[in-house]
Amino acid sequence: MSKRFNTLETTRILLEHAGILLGLIQRMDVENLRYLREFDLQQALIKHGRHVNAQERRRLQRAFSSDNLFHANLVIDIDKVEGERRLVFHESLLELLRLCDLSLHRELTDARLRTRLVALWDLNARLEAASFSEADADFTELADELNAQLSQLIGLLRQNVVRMQGVSADLAEISGEASRAPEHFATFRQSMLARIATLYERHIKPALAFLNPDTRLADGANLFATLETLVRLFERHGKQDRADQIFRVSLSLNAMHKPIQTVAREVDNFLRKTRRGMLQYNAIEHHYGRLLDALERTRTRDLRVTRLSGGDFLRGDSFVSGLKGFQRPRSYAFGESASYYRLLFSEIELRLADQRRRGEAPALPDMEASLGTERIDAQRIQKLFHWIDILELRPTEDLVRELHGRLDDFIDGYRFPDLLAVLNRLAHAQPQGMRIHTTNRFRLLEGEAGDLYIYRRRRLEKESSA
Known part of the structure; x- marks a missing residue:
């Protein structure tokens, strides 16, 4: 009687030469079968045995024999249909082999x-x-x-x-x-x-x-x-x-x-x-795979290779040279610039000051109600001018846009004509230590109901000490 392997030894041999069954499982999935043909198993075994020595070949033939697999409880049933023997492998063994190859899941x-x-x-x-x-x-x-x-x-x-x-x-x-x-x-x-x-x-x-x-x-x-x-x-x-x-x-x-x-x-x-999109997709996947291979080489035990070799990748692809004609993305303004931080902190201080004075902000009468009523109109202008006179301002490149933002956030009942009145007020009574410089540059400002207003950009500058 020929020697048989027990379940543990047979399983170990099957996993050592997992390629034999992995290919057969893939064929099972393609043909939507729940069994393996004994003939297919023997053919795969013969093909695999060409790459091993004679002693290992005999060992594989004994381990992969139907009789050994059945007595090791790795094959749960052997059925003969239409002259061919069909092997039904244990589901646990098949699931274990599927874990070894992601494509077989x-x-x-x-x-x-x-x-x-x-x-x-x-x-x-x-x-x-x-x-x-x-x-x-x-x-x-x-x-x-x-x-x-x-x-x-x-x-x-x-x-x-x-x-x-x-x-x-x-x-x-x-x-x-x-x-x-x-x-x-x-x-x-x-x-x-x-x-x-x-x-x-x-x-x-x-x-x-x-x-x-x-x-x-x-x-x-x-x-x-x-x-x-x-x-x-x-x-x-x-x-x-x-x-x-x-x-x-x-x-x-x-x-x-x-x-x-x-x-x-x-x-x-x-x-x-489209076909063009598929070609681009394939190109990206191909070069992404090359980058992954280069990354894997840095994870080996060879301490001489610790970084990606970008030079080989660039020289191996002609399309990369064309990228030199494109400008690199500009860095965001948030960085180590001292002027940027001064501007940021100044903006925060002004916003906090406006928040603290929110309770003092006037609620302007409705502009439509004030039309034709001189007393209400005078009250509206007086409240607005009082707010502007105590408003803290800083040098800015666009005074109109800054005033619009601050008035719109804190003044109830604010309308775009109020901004014109405020600008007129500042033009006749400029803030102390500052002056308004009107340029010939035009800007757009979006008002209520989606209306666009064109205005000249005004800069608020500190007066130079003579």
């Missing part, structure tokens, strides 16, 4: 999410009739099963979030044909739309609906309503620790909605791309 479907939600409904119904006593084995088993279901749900969604965040690479691969066959772009676009629409409708959209707290279902509560019911159920029976645990799970699931929504927007934008 299965996207969430409505059926898989529905199964998880129905299981939570069933647990909720059974817990409502439970004793909630830690001494009751039935209750503890239900509580442990609930924790296991929630943990598996979080793990499943997290894997698919990571898988969806890598959709950029899939989109780049799909659009790669557009640059190689422009004459067949119309046919390619039709095929691309079908593939991306399937990805969106069958995987992304169900996940978004599953994680949407506002989703309404015909036959039951949505995910977050179910979790909230479970939280209240445990709180009502004094199980605060278990209730807090479920609440934390609810928060974690709620946070997963945003990254999936970001992927949905990316897919939607990709569907709107």
